Amino acid sequence: MALSPTGDVDDSVLVNGRYAVHPDRALVDLDVGPARAFATTELRDASRPLFALLSDPRYPPRFDLVQIIRRIDHRHLVRVVDWGVIPWPTDHTHKAALVLERPKGAKVLPSLSAEIAPFKEEALIRRVIHPMTQVLSECYYQGISHRNIRPDNLFYDGAGDTAPIMLGDGLSSPAGIAQAIGYETIDCGLADPAGRGEGDSRNDLYALGATMVALLLGQCPFRGMSDEEILAKKMELGSYHAMLGDFRVSLTVMEVLRGLLHDDVGERWGIDSLNKWVGGRRLSPKQQIMPAKAVRPLEFAGAEHYTARDVAEGFSRHWDAAIGLVTDGTMDNWLRRSLADDNRTEAVKIAKEFDRNSIDASKDAMLARVCIALDPSAPLRLRDFRATLDGVGQLVSSRHADETICDLFRKLMRENLLAFWMDMRQNPSPDHFRFVSQYEKARPYLDRPAIGHGIERAIYDLDPTSPCRSPLLQNEFVVTMDQLLPALERAAAINPGNAVNLVDRHVAAFITARMKASIVSHLRELEEAATPIDAALASTRILAAVQDNTATHNAPAICAAAAAMLEVCAERYYNLSRRKVVVTELKKTAKAGIIRDLLTVIDNQDDLSADRTHYQFAVSEYVSTLLQLQRLDYERANRKELAKEFGAQISSLVSGVVATVAVLVIVLVKLF
Amino acid sequence: MAGTANTTESAKARKKTGSVLFWILGASALFAFYESFALLAIGMVPTLVAVTIDRTRNRNAARTVAYINFAGCLPWLMDYWLAGGGIERVLNIVSDPYALLIMYTAAAAGWMLYFALRPVVSAYLGVAAEIKEVQLKRRQAQIVDVWGAPVREEAEASDLLNPGRADDREGTPAAQAAE
Numbered sequence: 001m002a003l004s005p006t007g008d009v010d011d012s013v014l015v016n017g018r019y020a021v022h023p024d025r026a027l028v029d030l031d032v033g034p035a036r037a038f039a040t041t042e043l044r045d046a047s048r049p050l051f052a053l054l055s056d057p058r059y060p061p062r063f064d065l066v067q068i069i070r071r072i073d074h075r076h077l078v079r080v081v082d083w084g085v086i087p088w089p090t091d092h093t094h095k096a097a098l099v100l101e102r103p104k105g106a107k108v109l110p111s112l113s114a115e116i117a118p119f120k121e122e123a124l125i126r127r128v129i130h131p132m133t134q135v136l137s138e139c140y141y142q143g144i145s146h147r148n149i150r151p152d153n154l155f156y157d158g159a160g161d162t163a164p165i166m167l168g169d170g171l172s173s174p175a176g177i178a179q180a181i182g183y184e185t186i187d188c189g190l191a192d193p194a195g196r197g198e199g200d201s202r203n204d205l206y207a208l209g210a211t212m213v214a215l216l217l218g219q220c221p222f223r224g225m226s227d228e229e230i231l232a233k234k235m236e237l238g239s240y241h242a243m244l245g246d247f248r249v250s251l252t253v254m255e256v257l258r259g260l261l262h263d264d265v266g267e268r269w270g271i272d273s274l275n276k277w278v279g280g281r282r283l284s285p286k287q288q289i290m291p292a293k294a295v296r297p298l299e300f301a302g303a304e305h306y307t308a309r310d311v312a313e314g315f316s317r318h319w320d321a322a323i324g325l326v327t328d329g330t331m332d333n334w335l336r337r338s339l340a341d342d343n344r345t346e347a348v349k350i351a352k353e354f355d356r357n358s359i360d361a362s363k364d365a366m367l368a369r370v371c372i373a374l375d376p377s378a379p380l381r382l383r384d385f386r387a388t389l390d391g392v393g394q395l396v397s398s399r400h401a402d403e404t405i406c407d408l409f410r411k412l413m414r415e416n417l418l419a420f421w422m423d424m425r426q427n428p429s430p431d432h433f434r435f436v437s438q439y440e441k442a443r444p445y446l447d448r449p450a451i452g453h454g455i456e457r458a459i460y461d462l463d464p465t466s467p468c469r470s471p472l473l474q475n476e477f478v479v480t481m482d483q484l485l486p487a488l489e490r491a492a493a494i495n496p497g498n499a500v501n502l503v504d505r506h507v508a509a510f511i512t513a514r515m516k517a518s519i520v521s522h523l524r525e526l527e528e529a530a531t532p533i534d535a536a537l538a539s540t541r542i543l544a545a546v547q548d549n550t551a552t553h554n555a556p557a558i559c560a561a562a563a564a565m566l567e568v569c570a571e572r573y574y575n576l577s578r579r580k581v582v583v584t585e586l587k588k589t590a591k592a593g594i595i596r597d598l599l600t601v602i603d604n605q606d607d608l609s610a611d612r613t614h615y616q617f618a619v620s621e622y623v624s625t626l627l628q629l630q631r632l633d634y635e636r637a638n639r640k641e642l643a644k645e646f647g648a649q650i651s652s653l654v655s656g657v658v659a660t661v662a663v664l665v666i667v668l669v670k671l672f
Numbered sequence: 673m674a675g676t677a678n679t680t681e682s683a684k685a686r687k688k689t690g691s692v693l694f695w696i697l698g699a700s701a702l703f704a705f706y707e708s709f710a711l712l713a714i715g716m717v718p719t720l721v722a723v724t725i726d727r728t729r730n731r732n733a734a735r736t737v738a739y740i741n742f743a744g745c746l747p748w749l750m751d752y753w754l755a756g757g758g759i760e761r762v763l764n765i766v767s768d769p770y771a772l773l774i775m776y777t778a779a780a781a782g783w784m785l786y787f788a789l790r791p792v793v794s795a796y797l798g799v800a801a802e803i804k805e806v807q808l809k810r811r812q813a814q815i816v817d818v819w820g821a822p823v824r825e826e827a828e829a830s831d832l833l834n835p836g837r838a839d840d841r842e843g844t845p846a847a848q849a850a851e
Contacts, residue, residue, distance in 0.1 A: 576820050618819045622827035625808045625815075630833070632801045632808075639801075643794030648732030650793060651786040652739075658785075659739035663746055670750040 015084040018043055019099045021052045023090055029107065032153065032169050033178020034059050040099055042081075049102040050081060053172035054088065054095045058398050059194070060467050060479055061096050062171040065144050069171060072138045075157065076131035076166045078103060083171075085477045093475040094487065096467075098172050105156025105163050109214065112152055112180055117161075118218035121253050127165050128154070128215060129256065132208055133271075133278045135167055140201045140271045146170035147199055149207035150183040151214045174394050174465070175199055182222040182243075183207040186234050186263050188388060189227075190313060191379035195387025195395030200431070202268050206239070209260025213243045216253070221245075235309055238288045239263050255283060262288055265377070266427060294338035300325055308335075308344045312374035315367060316381040323363045326352070326370050347373035347424060354420065364408075365415035372417070376424040380417055382408050389421065389435045393462025396455070400469050406455050413443050413458075438462060452508040452523040460513035470506035481514045485552040488543075493557035500561045503539040511542065517549045533572060536565045537603060544595040554593025562598055563590040569602045574615035578607075707762050711752060714766045715745035718779030737782035744778025 012020035020041045030037035034056035042048045055061045066083045073079070079101040088095045109116055119128070132149070139146055148170035156163040172178075176196030181189045185206045188196045214220050221243035222230045233242040239261040249257065256277050259269035267288075269277075277283065297304035298311055301318040305311040311331070315322035325331050335345045351369035368382040379388045385408035387395040392409070399405040412418070418439050422428055442461045445453040459466055468478040468487075476487035488502050503511075503526065511519055519542050526538035540562045547555065563586045570579040570586070582602060589597045635642055702709055713720075722737040748765045755761055765771050816824055827833075 574819050574822070576818060615819055615823065618815050618823050619826050619830070622812060622815050622823055623830045623832050625812050626827060626830075626833055628808050629805065632805050635797060635801055639794055639797055643790050643797055645728075646797070647790035647793040648728065648736070648786065649730070651782075651789045652730075652732040652735040654789070655736040655739040655782055655785055659743040662740075662743035666743070666746045666750060670747065670754060 011089060012041070013086045013089065013097075014043075015040075015052065015086055015097050015099055016082055019050060019052070019082060021054075021086060021097055021099075023088065027051055029110075030102070032148065033173050035061070035098070035169075035172035035178070049104065050099055051102045052097045052099045053169055054097050055172055055477075057093065057095065057467070057474075057477060059173040059177055060465050060477070061098050061173060062175065062465060063096065063479060064465055065171055066098070068142050068144055069139075072135075072142060074135050074138055076164065077135045077138070078155070078166055078168050080169075080171060085483060094477045094490075096477050096479070098169065100169055103155030103166055103168070104158045105160070107152050108154040108156060108161075108165055109151035109220075112150070112182075112220045113223060114152075115219045115223075119215040121216070121250055124212060124215055124253070128212060129208075130278055131165065132167060133274050136201060136204050136208065137271055137275060139204065145175065145199050145201055146204050147175040147196075147207075148178055149204055149211055150180055151211050151220070154211070174398065176203070176391075177398075179207065180220070181227045181230050182220060183210045185265070186231065186239065187265070187377050187379065189231050189234070190316075190381070190386065191388050191391055192384075192386045192395055192399075194398040195379065195385075195391035197388040197391030197394060199388075199390070201271050202265055205260050205269055205271065205274060209257055210239070210243060212253075212257060212260070213247075216249065217247060231313070234263070235307070235313065238290055240288060252282070258288070259283070264288065292339060292341050294334065295340075296334075296338045298325075298331065298334040298338070308339060308341060308374040309378065312371040312378060312381075315374075316371055316386065319364070319367065319383050323367050326367060327363065331370070344374055347376070351420070364411060365417065368412070368415070368417050369420055372421050372424050376421070376426065380412065380421055382412050382417065385409060385412060389418065389432055392418075392435075392439070393459065393466070397459045397463040397466035397469070400455075400459055409458075410446055410455065413439065413446050416443075450523070450527045451503075451505050452512045452519070452527075454505065454509070456505045456509035457512060460510050468506055468510040470504050470510070472500070472502060472504060472507065478510070481511070481546070481550050482552065484510065484514075485543075485546055485550060485555050485558065489555045489557045492555075492561040496557055496560055501535070501539055501565065502558060502561060503542050508542065511546060515546065515549055517545060519545050533569045536562075536569055537599070540566060540595060540599055544599055547595045555595065556591055556593040559590035559593050559595055559598060560587075562595060563587055566598060566602050572608060573611050574618075575611055578611060707757055707759055708749060708752065710759075711749060711762050711765060712742075712745055715748065715772070715775040716741050716779070718776055718783075722779075722783075733783075733786050736786045737779050740782035740785070741775065741779035744775045748775070 011024060012022045014020055020043060022039045022041070025039035027037040027039055030051055030053075032053055035053040038052050038054060040050040040052040042050055053061075061083065063083055066080055069080050081099040081101060083096065083098045085094050086097050087093075136146070146167065149167060153168035153170075155166050155168055157166045158164065174194065175198045176184060176188055177193045179193075179196070183206075184196065185203060188199065188203060191197075210221070222233070225233070230242075236242070240258055243261065244257070256269075256274070259273055259277070262268040273283065291307045291309055293306045297306050298314075299305075301314060301321050303314060305314045311334075315326075332345075332348070335341065335348060339345075348370055351373040352366065354366070354369050364382060368380070371378070371381050379386050380392065383404075385395070385405055392412075396405065396409045418436050422432060422436050425432065439462065442458040445457040445461070446455060448454060456469070459469065465479060467473075468476075468484065472491050473487050476483075476491065478484050478487045484507075488507070492500060492502060508519075508523060508526070512523065522538050522541045522545065526535060526542070529535035529538055543558060543562060546552070566586060567583050570582045573579045573582060585601045586598060589601050716738070719734065719738040719741045722734040723731065726733040748771050752761050752765060812824070
C-alpha cells in the first residue's frame with residue numbers, strides 16, 4: 001500500500017520509498033524476457049514516465065551493474081533509474097524491481113515474429129548504427145556489456161517511426177538469458193540460455209549486427225525457424241550468410257556486417273573498429289574462413305556431420321550414441337580419413353589419453369573432452385550441462401534445484417574439464433584465466449559435505465549475483481547481506497515463535513560467500529554439533545554475527561524463533577527453577593530483537609559454572625541423606641542388639657551416678 | 673622398621689612391669705585388709721556372678737550391678753571400720769540376714785536397672801529413627817524439587833553407596849558431605 005501522488009491510498013508498492021509500482025497495471029508490451037513490466041510513478045514527479053521490470057525469482061537482475069549503467073546518460077539508451085526489492089501483493093513474494101524511464105514510443109519491431117517496413121541503409125546507419133555505437137562505446141568504457149540487443153528491444157523515443165531509436169533494458173535478467181538465439185554468437189548459442197555468461201562487448205556487437213540485418217530485412221532473419229535449425233544454419237554457412245542469404249547490401253554495410261557477424265571472435269570487430277567505421281574509415285570486408293569440411297560425413301543419430309564443430313555439437317546432443325562412436329574408433333577413422341585435420345586429430349588423441357587417469361567410469365568426461373577438442377571455442381558441454389566459461393556459475397545457480405545439473409557440475413569440476421578447455425583454447429583471454437582461477441578456488445568446497453561448503457558454496461562463489469536459494473527464502477529475494485536478515489525476519493514471522501532453524505545449507509553458504517567477517521568457527525560448531533543444544537547455539541551465533549556485521553535493524557521474529565530453538569539449551573542448567581527463569585528471560589529478551597543478547601542470556605558461562613558447582617553440592621548432600629537412611633535401616637534391623645548395647649551403657653552410667661550419690665550420703669551419715 | 677619393633681618391645685615390657693606391680697600391691701592390700709576384703713567378697717557375691725556371666729567387651733551389666741552392690745555394702749563396711757575391725761565383727765555382719773538382704777537387694781536393683789532400660793532405649797531408638805527418616809526424606813524431596821531427578825540418579829550411582837566401585841573416594845565433595 002502506498003500513497004499515490006494525488007494523496008490517495010492505492011495498492012501500489014514502493015521501490016526505495018520513491019517509486020510506486022502498480023501491480024494492477026501490467027505493461028505486457030514492455031516485458032523483457034522473463035521480466036514483467038508494470039506501470040510506475042515517481043512520487044515526487046508523477047509526470048515522469050517510468051516503468052518497472054520485475055525479475056523472475058529464478059533469474060535475478062544484474063543488480064551489480066545498476067550503479068555503473070546509471071552513469072551512462074545517453075538519450076539512445078533507456079535510463080535505469082533505481083532498483084530494489086519489493087513485496088509483491090499478487091503472489092505474496094518479494095521481487096527485484098528495476099525502475100526505468102519509459103520510452104515514449106513503441107518497439108521498433110513489435111515482436112521477433114513481426115514484420116515491419118525494411119529500413120533503408122542510410123536510415124539504418126544514421127538512426128541505428130551511429131547511436132548504438134555511441135551507447136555501446138559508453139558501455140565498453142564502463143566495462144559492461146548490454147547483452148540484450150535485438151530489434152524488439154529497440155524503442156522509438158517519440159511518436160511515429162521517425163523518432164530517435166533507443167536501446168531497451170539489459171539488466172532485468174542474467175546476461176543473455178532473454179536473448180533470442182539468432183542474436184547470440186554461435187558459441188553462446190550452443191550454451192544453455194542460463195549458461196551464456198556475461199560475455200563482453202563483442203557479444204553486443206554481434207547482436208547489433210544481427211539486429212541491423214533484421215531491420216534491413218524488416219523481419220528477423222530466422223523467422224519461423226527453431227533454435228536447432230538456426231544454430232545448424234549458422235554453423236553450416238557462417239552467421240553472415242545464414243542471416244543475409246541472398247539479400248543484397250551495399251559494400252559499406254556489407255563491411256560492417258561482415259565485421260560484426262564474424263564467427264571467429266578474434267576476427268570480429270571490436271568497438272574501436274566500429275567507431276572507425278562510423279567515423280568514415282572504410283576497412284576491407286573480412287571474409288570468414290569456414291571450418292574444414294570432411295570428404296565424407298560422419299553419420300549418426302540420423303544426421304550427416306561434415307565439420308568438427310558439427311560433430312561436437314551432434315555428440316553433445318546424442319550423448320550415449322556418441323560414446324560408442326568415440327570408443328570404437330569410428331570417430332578416429334573419420335578424423336584421419338575424411339576430415340584430415342591433423343590439429344583436431346591430435347587434440348582428440350590428447351582428450352582420449354586424459355581418460356586413462358579419469359575415475360569417471362561413465363565415459364562422460366571423456367566425451368566432454370573430445371567435444372572440447374573438436375570445437376575448443378564452444379561452451380563446455382557435459383550431457384545437459386552446457387555453459388560458457390563465465391556462464392558455469394550462473395547456470396548452476398539458476399538450475400540449482402535440478403539434481404542432474406548439480407551432479408554434472410560436480411563431475412565437470414572433479415574431472416577438471418575447465419583446465420582442459422583452457423589448454424585447448426588457442427588464445428585464452430585474461431578473463432578466461434580469472435574464471436578458471438575462481439573455479440579452482442571453488443573446487444575444494446564441492447566435495448565437502450560440511451555445512452557452508454558443497455555445491456551451495458560454489459553457487460554463491462561463482463555467481464556473485466545469485467540470490468540466496470534457501471527453501472526458507474523461497475518467497476524472498478536476497479542478493480546482498482543487508483537483505484538477508486530482513487528476509488529471514490519475514491520468513492520467521494510466518495510462524496512466529498516456532499523453533500525454525502534459520503541457518504540451512506544455503507543460508508550458511510550464502511553468508512560464508514558474501515559476508516566479510518568469517519563464520520568458519522561457528523560453522524564448524526554447527527557441523528560437529530552432537531546435540532540439539534550445540535546446534536541451536538551455533539545457529540544463533542551465526543545469526544548474531546550476521547546482525548553484528550550488517551548493522552541490520554532489530555529482528556524480533558528471528559529472535560523469537562531462535563529463542564524457541566534455544567529453549568532446549570536451558571537444560572544445561574541443573575537447577576529447575578533457574579531453567580524456567582532463563583527461558584522466561586530468553587522470551588523477554590527476544591522481544592528486543594537483538595540476537596547477541598539471547599546468547600548472553602542462555603550462554604552465560606559464569607552462571608552455568610555456578611549452577612554446576614551448586615549441583616555437585618546438591619548431589620553430595622543427597623548422597624549424605626542416602627547414607628544416613630542406610631544407617632537408619634541398619635539400626636532398624638539391629639535395634640534389639642543396639643538397644644541392649646546402649647541400654648547397658650546407660651544403665652552402667654545411671655548405676656554409677658546413683659552409687660556415687662549413695663556412697664557420698666552413706667559416708668556423710670556414718671561420719672557425722 | 674627397627675624403631676617400630678623397639679617401641680613395641682618397650683610397650684610390652686612396661687605392661688609386664690605394671691602387671692607385676694599391680695599383683696604385688698593387690699597381694700599387699702589383701703594381706704593388710706583381708707577382713708574388709710572378706711566382707712566385700714561375701715556382700716558382693718552378685719557382682720562376682722555378674723562379672724562371670726557378662727561376657728561383653730565393656731561388661732556394662734557387671735558394672736551396673738557392681739556400682740549399686742558396692743553402695744549396698746558400704747554402710748556395713750563403714751560400721752566395721754568405725755567399730756575398729758576384727759574378724760568377729762565381719763562374721764556378725766555376714767551372719768546378719770538383714771545386712772545380706774540389703775546388700776543383695778542393692779545388687780538386684782542393679783540388675784533391674786539393667787533390664788528395665790533396654791526396652792526404653794529400644795523404643796527411643798525406634799521413634800528417633802522414624803523422625804530422622806521423615807526429615808531425611810523431606811530433604812531429599814526438596815533437593816529433587818530444586819535440581820530434578822538427575823540429582824537422585826547421580827547420587828544413587830555414587831561410589832560412596834557402592835563401596836566396591838570406589839577406590840579413592842576420599843576428598844570428594846560427597847565424601848566430605850557424608851562425613
